[in-house]
Structure formats: C-alpha cells, structure tokens
Amino acid sequence: MTTKTSTPRTSTTTRTAVVTGATSGLGQAAAIALAARGYRVLIVGRDQVRGQATVSTIRGAGGQAELVLGDLMTIAGAEAVAAEILRIAPSIDLLINNAGGAFGRDERTDDGLERTFALNVLAPFILTEALIEPLAAARGRVVNVVTAVPNGAKTTIDAIAGEKASAGMGSYVRNKLALLTLTIEEQRRFEARGVSFVSLHPGVIPGTRFGSDSPGIFMKIGPVIARLIGITSTLDEAAERFVHVGSDEVVGGGFYYEGKLRPAPRQAQDPAFAAELRSALAGMVA
Numbered sequence: 001m002t003t004k005t006s007t008p009r010t011s012t013t014t015r016t017a018v019v020t021g022a023t024s025g026l027g028q029a030a031a032i033a034l035a036a037r038g039y040r041v042l043i044v045g046r047d048q049v050r051g052q053a054t055v056s057t058i059r060g061a062g063g064q065a066e067l068v069l070g071d072l073m074t075i076a077g078a079e080a081v082a083a084e085i086l087r088i089a090p091s092i093d094l095l096i097n098n099a100g101g102a103f104g105r106d107e108r109t110d111d112g113l114e115r116t117f118a119l120n121v122l123a124p125f126i127l128t129e130a131l132i133e134p135l136a137a138a139r140g141r142v143v144n145v146v147t148a149v150p151n152g153a154k155t156t157i158d159a160i161a162g163e164k165a166s167a168g169m170g171s172y173v174r175n176k177l178a179l180l181t182l183t184i185e186e187q188r189r190f191e192a193r194g195v196s197f198v199s200l201h202p203g204v205i206p207g208t209r210f211g212s213d214s215p216g217i218f219m220k221i222g223p224v225i226a227r228l229i230g231i232t233s234t235l236d237e238a239a240e241r242f243v244h245v246g247s248d249e250v251v252g253g254g255f256y257y258e259g260k261l262r263p264a265p266r267q268a269q270d271p272a273f274a275a276e277l278r279s280a281l282a283g284m285v286a
C-alpha cells in the first residue's frame, strides 16, 4: 500500500489535471499550484463567476485552465460534468475529487439522497468510473479528499444513503469513511489498468467556505480551537499536499495525511464492506 515507484507516469507532453470544487478554498489553491507546475487544469465547479475568476488567475500567471461548469450534487449533473470532461480530455493524469463538505440542514437532492452522501461519495464514484479510460490512458492518479477519520469510525450504507440518513458532522465523517473505503476498492479494481488511488486529508484549514451551511456554533468555535491547539495549516501548505499526493511520490490506495501515508481506518479496509458499498453506488446510477 505504501510503496514508492521509480517509474515516471508522465510523458513530456502537457499533463492534464481535473480538480472538482476548484472555484474556492482548497480546490482552487490546488488548481493554481498544479497549473504553476505545468498542468493543464480543468476547473470543475457550479459557479460561473468564481470559476471564471479561477481560470483568469491561472491564465494570468501563464498557465492553462478551462472551466467545466456543473452541479455535482445530482446524478445527472455529475454525469454531465463527466461527459464534458470526456469530450475535451482524452487523457487525464490527475483527477482530484475535492468538492465536498458538511451540511447543517437535512435536505434531499433531486435523486432523493442526503446531500452529504451525494456530494462526498456518489459524485466521486460517478466521475471516477466515467473517466477511467482517460485515466488509464495516462496511467493516472485519483486523489479523493477526505478528512481526519478516526481509526474506529464505523458506518453502514443505510446510515449514509438510506431514508433516515441525516446531515451534520457525524454524517460528514461517516461519508468520508465511505470515500476512504471506495478509494481502496477502486485501487483493487483498477490497479491493473495502471491507475492509482489515494485518499488525502488536507489538514485543518480555517478560512475556506467549508461548513458555511452548518449551524453557527461548530463553525465559529472549530477554527478557534484548532488554532489554539496548533493543528491548523495554511492554504499554501494544503496546496502542496495536493501536489505531493498527485505526483509519483506516493502510490497505491493509501490514506495520506500529516505528511505520511498511514493505514486507513479499520472499516475502510474491510473488502466485504467495500464490495457492498460499490455495489450500492453502482445500483444508484444504473
């Protein structure tokens, strides 16, 4: 799981990176950092103004960027984003499934799914499966952005995707646990195609729009406590982590945070749960 490779995946031609949620926060910082390193970056977001501003920033610095507009909260929206990327990118070196977050209110998507699950788990699944051919063409990497999921965290598929699934920080952690599980399952499934998968916890970075839908108290005291106990990172530090895990330096279904590849939480390593999760996700989009 934590082996290093000495075989370069990339050629001398321009590398392509797809970054979801690149219209603000960590995704935007990562997109700018990747463009500065010569990647052509596809900026995926739902906000035209913020998206165009990100593209202009990158182009203004001499980089290459294009905007792919779409709402990843619905199955149709995620599929439309994937179709547009397939049209303009025959080869993808890096897919960063970064769009995500926590929600304070229980609301359903047009597909009847709880929003935390739709955005943090189902959308990455749809994009990865749809883009596997261009990823394989480049022997690419998929980075799924998670959070600091405790080793003993547990979930069921019903708890995140069933009728009683709810919003909140507990739901956020359960959904990121599911995304960690999916990352390992995708590594098992697609490593023979030369595609590698890593889950990244980017650190605690106050000042993004993360949690802006959550009830005030957590969002107000969370960053203060994080700063007091000295566990915050800057946007630049987070962007460097994205570039690092997107490179050849780490491979293979790992869970990367605090500068190291670490074992994923126990449940994420359970092949039976992973198979059940993948089958449930595939059933939702069939």
Ligand SMILES: NC(=O)c1ccc[n+]([C@@H]2O[C@H](COP(=O)([O-])OP(=O)(O)OC[C@H]3O[C@@H](n4cnc5c(N)ncnc54)[C@H](OP(=O)(O)O)[C@@H]3O)[C@@H](O)[C@H]2O)c1
Residues within 6 Å of the ligand: 020, 021, 022, 023, 024, 025, 026, 027, 044, 045, 046, 047, 050, 070, 071, 072, 073, 098, 099, 100, 101, 102, 119, 145, 146, 147, 148, 201, 202, 203, 204, 205, 206, 208, 209, 210, 211
């Ligand atoms: N900040 C932290 O401390 C922290 C810590 C651990 C993990 N993370 C994870 O890091 C990732 C980025 O978080 P962030 O802090 O940068 O938050 P953010 O500022 O809220 O950025 C989230 C991005 O996702 C996009 N997005 C949200 N809903 C979308 C949708 N339905 N369709 C398409 N795009 C959508 C947003 O686009 P709009 O511009 O349209 O809103 C925005 O660009 C998330 O997965 C989060 O869970 C963050």
